[in-house]
Amino acid sequence: MKCLALIMGLLGLGSPLWADCRPVNITEFREATQKSPNRVVFFASWCSSCASHITADRIHDTIFVASADTRPKADKVLQVYLKDRASAATCFFDKDESIAQAFGVRNLPVEKYIRDLRQP
Structure with missing residues (x-):
C-alpha cells in the first residue's frame, strides 16, 4: 500500500479524491x-x-458509491482506481456507511437501484 502511494506521488497522481468522489452521508445522497x-x-x-462493475460505458447511467475505507492513503488509492476506470463517473464516498446500510449492502461489489433505497 505504501509503495503504491509512493508511485502515485511520483507520477503526479496526488490530487484530492474529492474532485472525483464526493464524501456524503445518506441524507446528502x-x-x-x-x-x-x-x-x-x-x-x-x-x-x-469490483473493477468489472466500473467501466466507462456505464458512467452515464450509473451512480458509483465507494465504500468507507479508514486505511492510510485510502483516498489516493481510490482516486487512482477511479481514474483508471471511469474518471467522469458520478461518484460518492460513503463516509459513514449510511448509504450502504440504507440499501442493505452486505458484500461488494453489488448493484442496486434507487428504488431499493429504504425509506427513513
Missing part, C-alpha cells in the same frame, strides 16, 4: 440523487472483483 440515474454500484478500491 438522497438530496443529490433525486434526478439521477437509477442504477447504483457499490464498490471499494481494495476489491479486485
Whole structure:
C-alpha cells in the first residue's frame, strides 16, 4: 500500500479524491440523487472483483458509491482506481456507511437501484 502511494506521488497522481468522489452521508445522497440515474454500484478500491462493475460505458447511467475505507492513503488509492476506470463517473464516498446500510449492502461489489433505497 505504501509503495503504491509512493508511485502515485511520483507520477503526479496526488490530487484530492474529492474532485472525483464526493464524501456524503445518506441524507446528502438522497438530496443529490433525486434526478439521477437509477442504477447504483457499490464498490471499494481494495476489491479486485469490483473493477468489472466500473467501466466507462456505464458512467452515464450509473451512480458509483465507494465504500468507507479508514486505511492510510485510502483516498489516493481510490482516486487512482477511479481514474483508471471511469474518471467522469458520478461518484460518492460513503463516509459513514449510511448509504450502504440504507440499501442493505452486505458484500461488494453489488448493484442496486434507487428504488431499493429504504425509506427513513
